[in-house]
Amino acid sequence: MRDFQDRNTRLKAIRMIVGSQQLESQDELLVELDKAGFPCGQATLSRDLKKLRISKVRLRNGRSVYSMSKEGMFSPAPSHEEVNREKWAVQFSGNLLVIHTPPGHASMVAYTLDNAHSALLLGTVAGDDTILVVLAENATRDEVIAALREYLPALRSKLSY
Amino acid sequence: MRDFQDRNTRLKAIRMIVGSQQLESQDELLVELDKAGFPCGQATLSRDLKKLRISKVRLRNGRSVYSMSKEGMFSPAPSHEEVNREKWAVQFSGNLLVIHTPPGHASMVAYTLDNAHSALLLGTVAGDDTILVVLAENATRDEVIAALREYLPALRSKLSY
DNA sequence: GAAAATCTCGCATAAATATCCATTTTTGCG
DNA sequence: CGCAAAAATGGATATTTATGCGAGATTTTC
Numbered sequence: 308m309r310d311f312q313d314r315n316t317r318l319k320a321i322r323m324i325v326g327s328q329q330l331e332s333q334d335e336l337l338v339e340l341d342k343a344g345f346p347c348g349q350a351t352l353s354r355d356l357k358k359l360r361i362s363k364v365r366l367r368n369g370r371s372v373y374s375m376s377k378e379g380m381f382s383p384a385p386s387h388e389e390v391n392r393e394k395w396a397v398q399f400s401g402n403l404l405v406i407h408t409p410p411g412h413a414s415m416v417a418y419t420l421d422n423a424h425s426a427l428l429l430g431t432v433a434g435d436d437t438i439l440v441v442l443a444e445n446a447t448r449d450e451v452i453a454a455l456r457e458y459l460p461a462l463r464s465k466l467s468y
Numbered sequence: 469m470r471d472f473q474d475r476n477t478r479l480k481a482i483r484m485i486v487g488s489q490q491l492e493s494q495d496e497l498l499v500e501l502d503k504a505g506f507p508c509g510q511a512t513l514s515r516d517l518k519k520l521r522i523s524k525v526r527l528r529n530g531r532s533v534y535s536m537s538k539e540g541m542f543s544p545a546p547s548h549e550e551v552n553r554e555k556w557a558v559q560f561s562g563n564l565l566v567i568h569t570p571p572g573h574a575s576m577v578a579y580t581l582d583n584a585h586s587a588l589l590l591g592t593v594a595g596d597d598t599i600l601v602v603l604a605e606n607a608t609r610d611e612v613i614a615a616l617r618e619y620l621p622a623l624r625s626k627l628s629y
Numbered sequence: 630g631a632a633a634a635t636c637t638c639g640c641a642t643a644a645a646t647a648t649c650c651a652t653t654t655t656t657g658c659g
Numbered sequence: 660c661g662c663a664a665a666a667a668t669g670g671a672t673a674t675t676t677a678t679g680c681g682a683g684a685t686t687t688t689c
Binding site: 319320362401407 | 518582
Binding site: 630631632633634635636637638639640641642643644645646647648649650651652653654655656657658659 | 660661662663664666667668671672673675676677678679680681682684686687688689
């Protein structure tokens with residue numbers, strides 16, 4: 308990869324721009340991307356939109372604008388192998404846990420945690436690359452870390468007591 | 469009109485075909501229309517689709533197929549009018565911050581906060597009109613408010629110490 | 630640490646879609 | 660009916676979007 312990080316921030320920027328403006332063509336979007344500091348070619352943008360599953364939707368006034376399907380807020384589940392290589396971050400704050408994942412992977416991890424049905428984890432909320440885990444009030448950090456090590460083996464190296 | 473009744477039945481036929489099949493181009497749809505007894509040109513079909521507000525939607529497998537717009541499936545960026553209703557709200561709850569935005573704007577605001585790279589803000593999760601911001605354990609509310617006033621000038625009126 | 634495999638990206642171009650324009654049909658009205 | 664205006668349509672074409680391909684960069688493998 309030429310520059311993985313730049314690519315991902317560009318994808319994030321595209322989400323932001325599409326989510327906040329009504330753009331009718333890729334050329335318009337290219338201009339906005341350029342303003343935001345992510346110049347790229349139309350071909351790349353076309354591929355990015357495909358990855359993000361952004362499509363043009365017709366408005367009542369007859370125009371078509373780019374829009375992300377709500378379902379499409381989440382990227383397809385990555386392979387286990389793929390996930391293992393990537394960088395993760397886990398931070399506690401009070402009775403909350405913030406997990407940063409590679410872009411698009413948050414929902415899959417949250418799903419895994421939800422399915423663990425652990426009494427320690429009251430619930431999760433997933434964005435694109437961030438998961439918010441609400442911990443039970445009586446949960447200790449050591450208990451939670453132990454649980455995470457069990458449910459998410461990929462994170463073990465990032466988890467220390 | 470050449471034959472008003474035929475035109476309307478053709479539109480109905482298009483609805484039926486689009487609703488029952490996964491077609492990836494107007495040419496494919498033209499073939500189906502022809503089979504159904506409604507031959508017409510690509511130009512006409514393009515206009516019909518616009519009238520019916522049918523657009524192409526991306527599937528998980530990366531392909532795009534025609535589909536009637538379904539309510540709530542998409543969240544196109546709001547118009548300026550909608551945005552100007554100013555439905556912003558900021559609330560603290562423990563070490564969490566809840567920001568309400570106009571529909572569809574959450575991702576944009578979260579993006580701004582992410583890019584601030586403030587040590588006070590551990591992470592954000594954006595839905596459609598709500599953002600959850602997790603604050604660092606040692607962050608005071610005054611510090612956070614000051615940071616928000618800096619990063620999100622638009623919210624100043626909603627932020628008091 | 631070098632070769633091989635993988636990934637990203639832009640250019641050029643193909644493919645798909647929308648629109649301009651001319652033509653024909655229908656409608657509305659005296 | 661006869662005529663003018665409006666609407667519908669298709670061919671040609673402009674516009675928009677997707678992709679084949681190769682160059683250059685990064686990662687993996689041995």
